[in-house]
Amino acid sequence: MKTLVTGGGGFLGQYIVEQLLEAGHQVRVFSRGSYPELEKRGAELFSGNIRNSSHVDEACKNIDCVFHTAAKVSMFGNYHDYFQTNVLGTQHVIHGCQKNNIHKLIFTSSSSVAYHGTDQLNANESTPYPKTYLSAYSETKALSEKLIRHANGQKELLTVSLRPHLIWGPRDKYIIPRLLEQGKKGKLWIVGTGKNLTDITYVENIAKAHLLAAEHLIPKSPICGKVYYITQGKPVLMWEWINEVLGHMNIPPVTKHISFKTAYTAGALLETLYRWLHIPGEPPITRMIAQQLSTSHTYDISAAQKDFGYTPWISTEEGLKRLFSYLHEQ
Numbered sequence: 001m002k003t004l005v006t007g008g009g010g011f012l013g014q015y016i017v018e019q020l021l022e023a024g025h026q027v028r029v030f031s032r033g034s035y036p037e038l039e040k041r042g043a044e045l046f047s048g049n050i051r052n053s054s055h056v057d058e059a060c061k062n063i064d065c066v067f068h069t070a071a072k073v074s075m076f077g078n079y080h081d082y083f084q085t086n087v088l089g090t091q092h093v094i095h096g097c098q099k100n101n102i103h104k105l106i107f108t109s110s111s112s113v114a115y116h117g118t119d120q121l122n123a124n125e126s127t128p129y130p131k132t133y134l135s136a137y138s139e140t141k142a143l144s145e146k147l148i149r150h151a152n153g154q155k156e157l158l159t160v161s162l163r164p165h166l167i168w169g170p171r172d173k174y175i176i177p178r179l180l181e182q183g184k185k186g187k188l189w190i191v192g193t194g195k196n197l198t199d200i201t202y203v204e205n206i207a208k209a210h211l212l213a214a215e216h217l218i219p220k221s222p223i224c225g226k227v228y229y230i231t232q233g234k235p236v237l238m239w240e241w242i243n244e245v246l247g248h249m250n251i252p253p254v255t256k257h258i259s260f261k262t263a264y265t266a267g268a269l270l271e272t273l274y275r276w277l278h279i280p281g282e283p284p285i286t287r288m289i290a291q292q293l294s295t296s297h298t299y300d301i302s303a304a305q306k307d308f309g310y311t312p313w314i315s316t317e318e319g320l321k322r323l324f325s326y327l328h329e330q
């Protein structure tokens with residue numbers, strides 16, 4: 001199969017590219033950056049910006065299946081910027097598929113598209129989208145997921161969306177490095193009771209879920225046009241898990257507490273300050289991060305198991321071993 005991976009140079013994208021190559025598929029990587037290591041492994045690099053429809057159209061030529069993982073990923077910033085990449089970019093990918101007679105499009109969504117800011121236990125795909133969002137990232141990912149769902153069945157294109165929650169593993173650029181950095185500086189605080197549960201997703205499992213979904217994305221398959229939660233299927237106590245990661249890197253555990261109300265208020269103030277004063281980067285806490293750190297969020301993955309055979313092949317324990325061995329090598 002000839003495949004295109006948007007964002008193929010990213011954290012998750014690279015694992016999808018590697019697994020596709022290992023399975024004998026041809027892979028074209030669409031990204032702005034340069035990834036010579038992927039070229040060495042046999043991928044074709046296509047340099048482009050998904051905000052530009054002609055770049056996407058060109059990249060979609062002679063392709064059978066698209067994995068759309070590219071996105072602006074973070075918790076704070078200008079809405080317009082997120083919209084351009086996440087929503088317009090997705091629109092361009094859909095059109096690129098339709099113009100080039102591509103029949104399969106697998107979209108990396110996010111559990112945050114249906115996050116309501118409160119405890120969510122064993123939520124499944126019937127959970128409605130919230131009316132409002134506290135982050136431009138979640139809002140624009142929800143809009144793009146809706147576009148992908150709507151595109152299913154149009155011009156012979158079949159689509160499916162996967163919603164991972166908290167992807168982690170070797171080569172992560174966001175969650176683990178930030179935890180380690182803040183942990184070393186003693187700047188981490190437990191928000192709320194510290195007893196909240198969370199689902200997590202080991203990166204190789206979600207990558208493999210993409211390949212499996214592609215295999216099952218054929219006419220009349222139950223997965224066409226659907227969305228699926230993908231996690232380890234085994235929630236962890238968030239702060240216990242964070243402390244386990246810190247402990248392995250000889251960083252003292254987080255013990256200081258801050259109430260949800262204080263963290264949320266600090267987030268609101270800092271978001272306003274960063275916006276007004278055009279402070280570069282992201283505030284250390286935002287309202288959404290305060291919610292995410294203090295609430296339980298776990299997801300039912302039985303639909304993905306039933307419809308296309310997803311299972312968390314690599315356990316959390318094995319994933320942690322791989323992560324720690326990578327971190328120690330670094």
Ligand SMILES: NC(=O)c1ccc[n+]([C@@H]2O[C@H](COP(=O)([O-])OP(=O)(O)OC[C@H]3O[C@@H](n4cnc5c(N)ncnc54)[C@H](OP(=O)(O)O)[C@@H]3O)[C@@H](O)[C@H]2O)c1
Nearest residue numbers: 007009010011012031032033049050069070071110166167
């Ligand atoms: N990490 C998580 O915990 C998590 C959780 C749920 C869902 N997700 C979803 O998983 C996907 C991958 O996330 P990730 O964690 O792997 O993030 P990532 O490492 O930042 O990967 C995203 C990639 O998108 C590419 N990209 C961004 N803007 C682009 C543009 N305008 N044109 C072309 N390429 C662009 C970037 O590559 P270049 O800079 O080279 O262009 C980047 O490598 C995203 O769709 C994200 O929403 C992630």
